Amino acid sequence: MTIGHTLLGLLEEAGPRHGYDLKRAFDQRFGHDRPLHYGQVYSTMSRLLKNGLVEVDGIEAGGGPERKRYAITDAGITDVAGWLTTPEKPEPYLSSTLYTKVVLALLTGRDAAELLDTQRAEHLRLMRELTKRKRSGELADQLICDHALFHLEADLRWLELTTARLDKLAAEVRA
Amino acid sequence: MTTSLLTATGLRKIYSGTPALDGADFAIRAGETVAVMGPSGSGKSTLLHCLAGIVPPDEGTITYEGRELSAMSDGERSALRRSRFGFVFQFGQLVPELTCVENVALPLRLTGLGRREAERAARPWLERLEVDDVAHHRPGEISGGQGQRVAVARALATTPRVIFADEPTGALDSLNGERVMELLTAAARETSAAVVLVTHEARVAAYADREIVVRDGRTRSLEPAS
Numbered sequence A: 001m002t003i004g005h006t007l008l009g010l011l012e013e014a015g016p017r018h019g020y021d022l023k024r025a026f027d028q029r030f031g032h033d034r035p036l037h038y039g040q041v042y043s044t045m046s047r048l049l050k051n052g053l054v055e056v057d058g059i060e061a062g063g064g065p066e067r068k069r070y071a072i073t074d075a076g077i078t079d080v081a082g083w084l085t086t087p088e089k090p091e092p093y094l095s096s097t098l099y100t101k102v103v104l105a106l107l108t109g110r111d112a113a114e115l116l117d118t119q120r121a122e123h124l125r126l127m128r129e130l131t132k133r134k135r136s137g138e139l140a141d142q143l144i145c146d147h148a149l150f151h152l153e154a155d156l157r158w159l160e161l162t163t164a165r166l167d168k169l170a171a172e173v174r175a
Numbered sequence B: 001m002t003t004s005l006l007t008a009t010g011l012r013k014i015y016s017g018t019p020a021l022d023g024a025d026f027a028i029r030a031g032e033t034v035a036v037m038g039p040s041g042s043g044k045s046t047l048l049h050c051l052a053g054i055v056p057p058d059e060g061t062i063t064y065e066g067r068e069l070s071a072m073s074d075g076e077r078s079a080l081r082r083s084r085f086g087f088v089f090q091f092g093q094l095v096p097e098l099t100c101v102e103n104v105a106l107p108l109r110l111t112g113l114g115r116r117e118a119e120r121a122a123r124p125w126l127e128r129l130e131v132d133d134v135a136h137h138r139p140g141e142i143s144g145g146q147g148q149r150v151a152v153a154r155a156l157a158t159t160p161r162v163i164f165a166d167e168p169t170g171a172l173d174s175l176n177g178e179r180v181m182e183l184l185t186a187a188a189r190e191t192s193a194a195v196v197l198v199t200h201e202a203r204v205a206a207y208a209d210r211e212i213v214v215r216d217g218r219t220r221s222l223e224p225a226s
Helices: A003-014 A019-029 A038-050 A074-085 A095-107 A112-136 A139-164 A166-174 B044-051 B074-083 B100-110 B115-128 B144-156 B174-191
Strands: A054-060 A067-072 B004-015 B018-029 B033-037 B059-064 B085-088 B162-166 B194-198 B210-215 B218-222
Touching: A003 A019, A003 A038, A003 A067, A003 A074, A003 A095, A019 A038, A019 A067, A038 A054, A038 A067, A067 A074, A074 A095, A074 A112, A095 A112, A095 A139, A095 A166, A112 A139, A112 A166, A112 B210, A112 B218, A139 A166, B004 B044, B004 B194, B018 B033, B018 B044, B018 B059, B018 B194, B033 B044, B044 B162, B044 B194, B074 B085, B085 B144, B100 B115, B100 B144, B115 B144, B144 B162, B144 B174, B162 B174, B174 B194
Parallel strands: B018 B218, B033 B194, B033 B210, B085 B162, B162 B194
Antiparallel strands: A054 A067, B004 B018, B004 B059, B210 B218
């Protein structure tokens, strides 16, 4: 999963935030198994700042270190949009990235069904390639293709199920 | 641009007040295999039945080689189904009283061939589908995988221009299902037949050249990104 894109998406959804708030939002929505380290958040935000995808919206001085409030730039919004509309390279264990994309698409008012269909087409394209390769391959090659095909099929089932539950998911994430 | 062999536009079909098809479009070219996917109850089998002229749509048009199906008489539509269309269903639907070779010969006999001639023409299809060894068995005496290959041989025997396959591997295990798909698509390519393949299995759909999805009675073409 691309942490940078996810943090950008969260900034787009909720407006300017501090790094600490971004970490909390990330962990709450996507970090069930692996919450972000503070270091990851700040190094990612520095990179996004350097690349012009976020800007400093304000600095608060307090008892401790200065706290920067970040805002997404137009370039950042374009970057998130590009990431959301580009299908992932089909590979096993994609679900956490796809889930993140779907939730962010819903949160930012984009077409999550379109995103899922685009991904579905990309998965089927690879499945067609593997099926063609199987036809002419030897048994060992066929078995390797089969392994990939079963994983892709599992992803596709998840895509179908998520498409069927999109309305419910939209209601939950927007609640 | 290649002309479509079979085209449907704006199909609507309502069963008991519920639309099974609600503005579905479809087009297939000669020699092309198109997978029709979608959740249960989405309307994909209804689409296949309309395309094949088995049930008429309430609205919309279907044309085969430029002729509207609705403009044909019942007799013309039946003749079209017998001579130009082939069918494979989830359960082979072989005639249990007939042997396998007699089953494959049946559509040829319906086109007017004599018994001996029809059975002679049927044999190569049984060989092509690798079930020649059960030619004189009845469907109850062979496995599900063999039965489905006989059903494919029967669908191909009249060298149809379009094969309608409705969940053709739905009752088979993975290995038998794949073999049926390999043989079906290879034979269709050789004879330049188009295949309308209704399936809910992605691995089966991967044998097709492209996919359309049916959701809530509407079709959506998912062209692969390339």
